[in-house]
Amino acid sequence: YNYLKGFDDSAFNPGWKKTYKYCKKNNIPLLVYLHPEVEELKAGTFNENGQEIIRFLEKKKIPYVTGIHENNNEDFYIDNIHLNDQGHRVMADLLLPIVEEMIETGQFPMTIDE
Numbered sequence: 202y203n204y205l206k207g208f209d210d211s212a213f214n215p216g217w218k219k220t221y222k223y224c225k226k227n228n229i230p231l232l233v234y235l236h237p238e239v240e241e242l243k244a245g246t247f248n249e250n251g252q253e254i255i256r257f258l259e260k261k262k263i264p265y266v267t268g269i270h271e272n273n274n275e276d277f278y279i280d281n282i283h284l285n286d287q288g289h290r291v292m293a294d295l296l297l298p299i300v301e302e303m304i305e306t307g308q309f310p311m312t313i314d315e
Contacts, residue, residue, distance in 0.1 A: 217257055232300065233258055234292055236268030238282045239275045264308075266299060268292065 224231045235254060241247050246269070247255065258265045272295070277288030284292060302308075 213253055213257070217254065221261055221263065231263055232296070232303070233263055233265040234268065234296055235265055236273070236284065236288075236292065239278050240281065242269060242273060242275060245269060264303075266296060268295075270295070 221231070223229070235247075235251065235258075237247060237251065241251060247267070255265070255267075257263075272291050273288070277284055277291055279285045
């Protein structure tokens, strides 16, 4: 399977649609953590690509958490986009109570509606 077959980097990343379809087909719960690039973190808002991902997630009713918050800073990055060990710890600390609550309230595992 060639993931990059037909990939157009000027269009919306096809990985999001492929992941969504795969999870839906296989009834796999999906929760997205969307963390900002360093420049987005500094600006306090997502750029157009980030906004496009958010629109996709909302349209598909995919639960998500964003990484633009007071506990995140550029010291948690290896480069402009990849989190280091501290950044991954912050992400885990943010997501764990959300996942636990979703499990307790029966929201997780969940089915994804089209």
